[in-house]
Amino acid sequence: MLRSFSFVVILIFLIHTFVIARRIETLVTTNEALNWAEVTATRLVACYYHNLTGHWKKEEAWQSGNTLESLANLLALRNSPVKYVFEHTFARTDIFAGGNCYDDHQWWLLAWIQIYKIDQNIKYLHRAALIHETIIKKAWDSQKCQGGLRWCPTRPYKNAITNELFLASSMRLHPYTSLLHKSPTYYLNWALKEWYWFEQTHMINNNYLINDGLTDDTCLNNNQTTWTYNQGVILSGLALLANATNNVTLLNIAQNIADATIQHLTYPPSGQILKEPCEPNCDNDQKLFKGIFIRHLNYLIPYLKDPLHIDKYRSFIQQNAISLWTTDRCESDGLFGLLWNKTSSSSNSCDPSRDSATTSSALDLFIAAAGGSTSSEQVSAASTWMLLGMGNCMDDRNGSMANFYRSGVNESVCRETGESDIGAVAYDYELKCDGSSFCRIRTLSDRHSTPVGWTYEDGHAVTVTCTNRLALVNCYLKRSVL
Numbered sequence: 001m002l003r004s005f006s007f008v009v010i011l012i013f014l015i016h017t018f019v020i021a022r023r024i025e026t027l028v029t030t031n032e033a034l035n036w037a038e039v040t041a042t043r044l045v046a047c048y049y050h051n052l053t054g055h056w057k058k059e060e061a062w063q064s065g066n067t068l069e070s071l072a073n074l075l076a077l078r079n080s081p082v083k084y085v086f087e088h089t090f091a092r093t094d095i096f097a098g099g100n101c102y103d104d105h106q107w108w109l110l111a112w113i114q115i116y117k118i119d120q121n122i123k124y125l126h127r128a129a130l131i132h133e134t135i136i137k138k139a140w141d142s143q144k145c146q147g148g149l150r151w152c153p154t155r156p157y158k159n160a161i162t163n164e165l166f167l168a169s170s171m172r173l174h175p176y177t178s179l180l181h182k183s184p185t186y187y188l189n190w191a192l193k194e195w196y197w198f199e200q201t202h203m204i205n206n207n208y209l210i211n212d213g214l215t216d217d218t219c220l221n222n223n224q225t226t227w228t229y230n231q232g233v234i235l236s237g238l239a240l241l242a243n244a245t246n247n248v249t250l251l252n253i254a255q256n257i258a259d260a261t262i263q264h265l266t267y268p269p270s271g272q273i274l275k276e277p278c279e280p281n282c283d284n285d286q287k288l289f290k291g292i293f294i295r296h297l298n299y300l301i302p303y304l305k306d307p308l309h310i311d312k313y314r315s316f317i318q319q320n321a322i323s324l325w326t327t328d329r330c331e332s333d334g335l336f337g338l339l340w341n342k343t344s345s346s347s348n349s350c351d352p353s354r355d356s357a358t359t360s361s362a363l364d365l366f367i368a369a370a371g372g373s374t375s376s377e378q379v380s381a382a383s384t385w386m387l388l389g390m391g392n393c394m395d396d397r398n399g400s401m402a403n404f405y406r407s408g409v410n411e412s413v414c415r416e417t418g419e420s421d422i423g424a425v426a427y428d429y430e431l432k433c434d435g436s437s438f439c440r441i442r443t444l445s446d447r448h449s450t451p452v453g454w455t456y457e458d459g460h461a462v463t464v465t466c467t468n469r470l471a472l473v474n475c476y477l478k479r480s481v482l
Helices: 001-025 034-050 061-077 080-092 102-118 124-141 160-174 186-201 228-245 249-266 285-303 307-328 358-373 412-421
Strands: 385-390 403-407 424-431 437-443 455-457 472-478
Touching: 034 080, 034 307, 034 358, 034 385, 061 080, 061 102, 061 358, 061 424, 061 472, 080 102, 080 124, 102 124, 102 160, 124 160, 160 186, 160 228, 186 228, 228 249, 228 285, 249 285, 249 307, 285 307, 285 358, 307 358, 403 412, 412 424, 412 437, 412 472
Parallel strands: none
Antiparallel strands: 385 472, 403 437, 403 455, 424 437, 424 472
């Protein structure tokens, strides 16, 4: 009799748990990739942004311009407290914040234009235009190789990235000619001048990949490394130029370059995970290249007409995002590594190459995955837990469930404890910048089920449907309780 009664109690509990789980599934709709992007951006700002310099720690100066642009792209999708960084950085930097070379300056130029789209303070646009004018006056060189921008003041080398950036930045400024008191075709003419020169250099090789630059003596393609960022920046420049001139051929060239990148600069056998030619031993500069490619591929997509190419590129971005989130996120500091196809899925095995630059690259990837998602097509990792959002797990009335809590445990222990608790609905995990941590398992179990070493806390909520958006805390919802 007692055994039968126990069975009935357990059965009722399981049915109740299943009903709660199904209710959660119907109440919660989330773009998980956007949540990945937000928690990544928040950690980069909270733990690695240098308030005195306006740069990010453990990044090259030019890379911080990219991180700034990525934050603006995040703000285009979701409002976030990290927005303060724009004004803060502007006050602490000048037009030469990126470094000593002309490509360095233009990363920041692109960032200020994206920021202006989010916060229409004309000073951001003026800063971008001033950098552009400086580039024209100091870098355009008609004597060597019949045109194009030189790489640095002391280096006459004509390389691809500096000129690709000039094409893109000219086209990004083109819509603002009136605000900047320029003739209607001023920036468009510079973009056309750049493209006509770039195309005839044959830096785009027979495989539709772009080599690093031109030889100093003969101005021919130097056949040096086809870095991923060289395949990326050109995409947005060509897309904008095609749109302004109604030249479909430019879109075809962009698609050919994107297709060649997916074909030649990916890991076999799937050909779906992006690979930098230097992997696994890339230097500090190269750590950000893949994120730049993805960002500009994402800029290209809205201008495409062919649904097959649109689906191909969105799928490519999403597969890379899922692979990186699930295999190369370090639990001890929340940073992402260089490799987007890391063979080990253990987050305790942290990639020694990880830093704010590789994590900024990851941010680009997650933003691109989020931006290409719709409510009916969510990007989601195939795992037990879904990142519901930043902050503590709550219900719609800001109520908290009963929970087991413990400090000083890593996320694997937190997650495994939740998986072993039959009543677990969600867990939230706090990881501070100094590495200290705190875990709560939101549960339908009673205090008698409290694991050894954990503390039970009562709560009034019976579901988890949202978060309180507290920084450096992530709430994970169990996809299925049974």
